[in-house]
Every structure is written in C-alpha cells, then in structure tokens.
Amino acid sequence: MNLLEVRDLEVVFDGFRAIDGLDFTVAEGDVRFLIGPNGAGKTTLVDAITGRNRPDGGTVLFANENLLGRAEHEIVRMGVGRSFQTPAVFESLTVVENLDLAASFRMPLRSLLRRRRGVTETVTTALEAVNLTASASVAAGILSHGQKQWLEIGMLLVQEPKLLLLDEPVAGMSPEERTRTGELLHEIARSRTVVVVEHDMEFLRRFARSVTVMHEGKILCEGSVAEVQGNPQVQEVYLGRGRDRRHTAEAV
Amino acid sequence: MIDRLRSVTGRKGLMAFLTVGFVFIVVAPTVMSDFRLNLLAKYLCFAIAAVGIDLSWGYGGMLTLGQGVFFGIGGYSMGMFLKLAEAGPDGLPDFMSYNGLTEVPAFWKPFASAAVALPAAVILPMLLAAGLGWLIFRQRIRGPYFAILTQALAAAFVILLIGQQGYTAGTNGLTNMTSFFGYDLNDPVNQRTLYVVVAVVLGAVFLLARQIVSSRYGRLLIAVRDGEDRVRFLGYDPTRVKVLAFTVSAGMAGLAGALFVPVVGIMSPALLGIVPSLELLIGVALGGRATLVGAVVGTVLVNYAKTSLSEQIPSGWLYLQGALFIGVVAFAPRGLAGLWEAISTWARRRERRPTPQLIEPAAMP
Numbered sequence: 165m166n167l168l169e170v171r172d173l174e175v176v177f178d179g180f181r182a183i184d185g186l187d188f189t190v191a192e193g194d195v196r197f198l199i200g201p202n203g204a205g206k207t208t209l210v211d212a213i214t215g216r217n218r219p220d221g222g223t224v225l226f227a228n229e230n231l232l233g234r235a236e237h238e239i240v241r242m243g244v245g246r247s248f249q250t251p252a253v254f255e256s257l258t259v260v261e262n263l264d265l266a267a268s269f270r271m272p273l274r275s276l277l278r279r280r281r282g283v284t285e286t287v288t289t290a291l292e293a294v295n296l297t298a299s300a301s302v303a304a305g306i307l308s309h310g311q312k313q314w315l316e317i318g319m320l321l322v323q324e325p326k327l328l329l330l331d332e333p334v335a336g337m338s339p340e341e342r343t344r345t346g347e348l349l350h351e352i353a354r355s356r357t358v359v360v361v362e363h364d365m366e367f368l369r370r371f372a373r374s375v376t377v378m379h380e381g382k383i384l385c386e387g388s389v390a391e392v393q394g395n396p397q398v399q400e401v402y403l404g405r406g407r408d409r410r411h412t413a414e415a416v
Numbered sequence: 417m418i419d420r421l422r423s424v425t426g427r428k429g430l431m432a433f434l435t436v437g438f439v440f441i442v443v444a445p446t447v448m449s450d451f452r453l454n455l456l457a458k459y460l461c462f463a464i465a466a467v468g469i470d471l472s473w474g475y476g477g478m479l480t481l482g483q484g485v486f487f488g489i490g491g492y493s494m495g496m497f498l499k500l501a502e503a504g505p506d507g508l509p510d511f512m513s514y515n516g517l518t519e520v521p522a523f524w525k526p527f528a529s530a531a532v533a534l535p536a537a538v539i540l541p542m543l544l545a546a547g548l549g550w551l552i553f554r555q556r557i558r559g560p561y562f563a564i565l566t567q568a569l570a571a572a573f574v575i576l577l578i579g580q581q582g583y584t585a586g587t588n589g590l591t592n593m594t595s596f597f598g599y600d601l602n603d604p605v606n607q608r609t610l611y612v613v614v615a616v617v618l619g620a621v622f623l624l625a626r627q628i629v630s631s632r633y634g635r636l637l638i639a640v641r642d643g644e645d646r647v648r649f650l651g652y653d654p655t656r657v658k659v660l661a662f663t664v665s666a667g668m669a670g671l672a673g674a675l676f677v678p679v680v681g682i683m684s685p686a687l688l689g690i691v692p693s694l695e696l697l698i699g700v701a702l703g704g705r706a707t708l709v710g711a712v713v714g715t716v717l718v719n720y721a722k723t724s725l726s727e728q729i730p731s732g733w734l735y736l737q738g739a740l741f742i743g744v745v746a747f748a749p750r751g752l753a754g755l756w757e758a759i760s761t762w763a764r765r766r767e768r769r770p771t772p773q774l775i776e777p778a779a780m781p
Contacts, residue, residue, distance in 0.1 A: 236648035254642050265632065
C-alpha cells in the first residue's frame with residue numbers, strides 16, 4: 165500500500181520551476197533515499213509534503229488524505245515528522261525538556277499549563293535510544309553537532325510518526341557518528357516508513373531499500389541501489405555533463 | 417497553602433519569596449514615610465506590568481512596545497468608576513460639564529458599577545490583546561514588525577484619548593479622584609492600606625507568572641521564542657501559544673493600571689503613550705529578560721532612580737535613562753540577573769581554585 169502519493173506536483177518560485185510535474189510514491193515500510201545534485205528540488209519536495217511551502221499544483225496524499233493546504237502542525241499531528249538540514253533543537257532548554265516537549269504535542273493547552281513531574285517512560289526510552297541519558301539535564305545548546313542531530317531524531321521518535329522525512333541526517337558528522345546514526349535509522353525504519361535526503365553514497369548503500377534520483381525538479385530514475393548506480397543518466401548528472409549534452413541536443 | 421506555594425517556588429524560592437514579602441508588607445510600611453511609601457506603591461504597580469512584559473518579551477520573544485495601552489485601559493476603567501462614584505448631583509463627572517456634555521455617555525454607564533468596572537480593567541485589555549494577537553501572530557508577523565505595530569497602537573490610542581475630550585477628559589486625563597469605595601484617598605492610613613493591597617497583588621501576579629513559566633507551556637513559550645518554525649514541526653500551533661502569553665501580559669498591565677489610579681490619583685494619556693511603554697521595558701531589560709525577579713527588581717530600581725534623580729537634577733533623568741539602555745544593551749544584555757550569575761560563578765570558581773604556592777625566588781632560573 166502506498167503511504168505517500170505525490171501526483172503532478174508543481175512548485176514555482178518567482179517563475180523558477182523548483183518542482184516540475186513530479187510524481188513520487190512511497191510504499192508503507194520503505195526506506196527511501198532521495199538523492200540528486202544541488203538544486204534538484206529535494207528539500208523543496210520535503211517542504212511541500214510538510215506544508216512549509218505552498219505548491220502551485222498537484223496533490224499530496226498521505227494515507228489517502230490530502231495534505232495540501234493544511235498547516236504545518238496539522239500535518240505533524242496526522243503522523244508526518246521531519247528533520248532539518250541543520251539540527252533545530254531548542255538550545256536554551258535541557259535535553260529532557262526538548263524530548264518532553266516533543267512528546268507532549270497532543271496535550272491540550274490546559275494540561276500543558278501544568279508542571280512536568282519527573283520523566284515519562286517514552287522520554288526515558290528515547291534518551292537511551294539516542295544515547296543521551298548521561299546528558300539528560302544539560303542544555304541542548306552545549307551538545308556536539310552529532311548529539312544535537314540525535315536529539316532531533318529522538319524528538320521525532322517520541323512523536324511516533326507514521327512517515328519520517330529526514331533532510332541530510334548525517335551531514336557534517338564524523339565517521340563514528342555516521343555509523344551510530346545509521347544504526348539509529350535502522351531501528352527507526354523497523355516500524356515506520358522513512359524518506360531520507362542524503363548525499364553520502366556509502367551511507368546510502370548501507371541503509372537504503374530503494375532510491376529516487378531527482379534532477380531539475382523531476383524524477384530522473386527510481387529503483388534499487390544497484391539499479392540506480394548502474395544508470396548512465398545518473399552518472400552523467402552527478403558528473404555534471406547532463407547540462408552540456410542537453411544544450412547540444414537543443415542546438416541540433 | 418504553604419505546600420501549594422512551595423510547589424510553585426521550590427523550597428529555596430519559598431524562603432526567598434516569604435522573606436521579600438515580609439520586607440515589603442511589614443518592614444517597608446514601618447520604616448518609610450507616607451510620601452515614600454506611596455511612591456513605592458507606584459513602583460510596584462509598574463512592576464506588576466513588568467512581570468507581564470517579561471512573560472511576553474523575555475520568555476515569548478514578543479517585544480511589545482505598546483503595553484501602555486493595556487495599562488491605560490485598566491487605568492481608565494478604574495478612573496471612570498471613581499469619577500462616576502463622586503460625580504455631582506446630576507451624575508456627571510466634572511470635566512464633562514466643562515465640555516458641555518449634559519448626559520453621561522452610554523459607554524460610561526456600565527462603569528458606575530464596581531462589579532463591571534473592576535473586572536473590565538483586566539478583561540478588556542485581555543480581549544483586545546487576544547483579538548489583536550490572533551490577527552498579528554496568525555499572519556506570522558513577528559520581531560521588529562510586531563514591535564512597530566504595538567508602538568503604533570500606543571500612538572493611536574493616545575491620539576484617540578486626546579481627540580475625544582468630552583468623553584475622556586483629553587490631555588488632562590481623569591483627575592481629582594479623592595475617594596475609593598468611600599475611603600478618603602488623601603488619608604495616609606488608607607494609602608498605607610492601598611500599598612499593602614498593591615504589594616499582595618504583585619506577589620500573586622508573580623506566583624501566577626512563575627507557575628506559567630515553569631509549566632510545560634513555559635518551556636513551549638521559550639521554544640517559540642527560539643525557533644517558532646521548529647515548533648510548528650513539533651505539531652504545535654505557535655499562534656495559540658503566543659496569543660495566550662500576550663493576553664496574560666495584557667491582563668497584568670490592565671491590573672497594574674487599575675491599581676495605579678487610586679495610588680497616584682490620576683490617569684492621563686501622558687502615562688500610557690510610547691515613552692511610558694518604553695520605560696516599562698527598560699526595567700525588564702535592566703533586571704534581566706526571562707527572569708521574573710529581574711523584571712521586578714529592575715522596574716523598582718529604574719523608577720526609584722527616576723524619582724531621586726529628578727529630585728536632584730530635573731533634566732538629568734532622560735540622559736541617565738538613555739545611558740542605562742545603551743549600557744544594558746552593550747555590556748549586560750542579560751541585565752542585572754546575568755551580571756549576578758556571572759559574578760557568582762566567578763566567585764565560586766575563585767573559591768575552588770587552590771591557593772597558589774609561593775615559589776622561592778632562588779628556585780627561579
């Protein structure tokens with residue numbers, strides 16, 4: 165069953181077609197990697213799904229419900245979680261407070277006005293999962309880059325989304341941090357559908373179940389890691405020869 | 417009751433709260449002259465508004481430059497009630513007769529009843545803030561744009577008050593208010609009682625704010641301040657979070673204005689325009705944003721300095737005020753609370769450091 169169905173999507177910025185009639189579907193339980201050169205429209209696609217920009221045409225269905233036109237927080241409440249390229253944790257709150265806030269997102273305002281007593285089991289479990297139990301009461305601002313990224317993944321975990329969109333989760337990480345993030349991702353993918361925007365090919369080879377290559381706002385090709393790697397078009401796009409070729413074609 | 421209090425303040429906080437309460441309610445009235453105590457009552461009114469500003473600006477990041485509007489609505493609600501209570505035989509407040517009015521305007525009439533006027537002093541500002549906040553925050557207007565909007569609101573409100581002289585007493589404002597529920601406001605004994613009322617209300621407002629900032633909602637408010645967009649992707653609607661804080665802060669400003677009127681005996685446009693709104697802000701900035709104690713201490717200090725300096729050098733205050741603002745922004749962005757923290761960390765570190773061993777001069781190369 166398709167959990168996410170994007171049909172004929174158009175996103176135009178000041179006349180520039182960032183997404184140009186794109187179709188994109190993700191089956192339930194998939195771990196899909198989304199790759200493509202800079203400016204291919206990967207983040208714009210994630211933004212369109214999560215309500216961060218307003219597409220000019222097309223449909224986005226999540227579990228057969230339309231997402232377009234809904235506010236960001238409503239989409240999150242429907243079960244779509246996302247992370248950002250730069251870790252966006254709340255630096256003046258402690259690690260526990262960050263996780264607790266993420267976990268309380270379905271609470272009515274009246275209950276939010278009560279004080280937090282202790283740490284819930286969900287939060288404790290997430291702390292262990294992202295390896296931050298020792299830094300639980302430390303301000304998130306003083307964590308390392310990698311730890312912030314994990315904290316952010318932990319904040320997504322406690323929200324139990326059905327679909328998780330991760331935008332470059334290992335960018336700027338050390339090799340050890342990458343391995344740890346990969347393991348974390350593996351854990352997450354067991355029970356939910358994940359879409360990962362990532363450039364790191366080694367990371368992709370280890371964790372992707374299927375790959376979608378985007379180029380200039382369109383899907384270039386889709387398939388298993390081996391299929392995509394063997395695709396001559398993909399190699400051209402990544403080596404930067406695609407544009408020259410097309411110019412020649414136009415001239416002819 | 418004490419247990420409840422402790423749950424809001426924490427054990428150390430409770431001791432501090434009770435000590436400060438004792439100083440303000442028992443010590444201050446016994447050692448201070450009638451005149452000084454009345455001034456302190458005025459400062460404490462401003463402090464009530466400052467706690468509200470700290471909620472919306474310090475914790476919620478909403479720089480409100482028009483808090484005087486809410487302060488004014490509270491003040492005018494109370495002022496209208498007092499004016500109607502001591503109106504002449506025709507039921508008309510003095511300034512209305514001077515302006516040729518023969519009948520009390522319809523919108524004044526409900527304020528003849530304390531049951532309307534006193535709640536209105538708090539509820540009207542809250543309603544205005546909620547409506548305005550909803551319109552502004554829903555459009556994702558924030559930062560300097562929000563600040564400018566609130567400042568424009570303050571300017572417009574002053575123009576409205578001055579323009580409608582027959583209904584509002586214009587530039588002069590509401591004056592000659594001499595009794596409060598039948599008590600003579602010129603009697604020092606009654607003023608002393610009023611001081612205690614103001615101090616108790618400030619205590620209650622402080623505890624309410626304290627409860628708000630230490631709840632989950634308080635964390636959420638800080639999160640909205642530091643990353644509003646990120647909060648959306650956690651599944652919260654920042655509009656609602658901000659509207660609530662802004663509304664509560666407006667209610668506190670209204671309450672402060674309502675108490676200000678019997679303490680000082682006047683409510684006029686000069687007390688609620690852009691400049692007074694900024695003065696409220698300076699207290700919070702000096703004390704330290706996002707610390708409630710800082711907001712109260714900063715406001716009392718700034719107003720005390722204003723009074724004493726104006727007594728010595730009448731024109732000096734404006735310069736000092738400007739210097740203060742520049743000084744805080746440039747050297748102590750976290751205000752007195754930040755300085756205090758820096759000093760105590762420094763002192764603790766000094767204590768821990770082992771005393772350096774004296775080195776024999778001969779041993780040195």
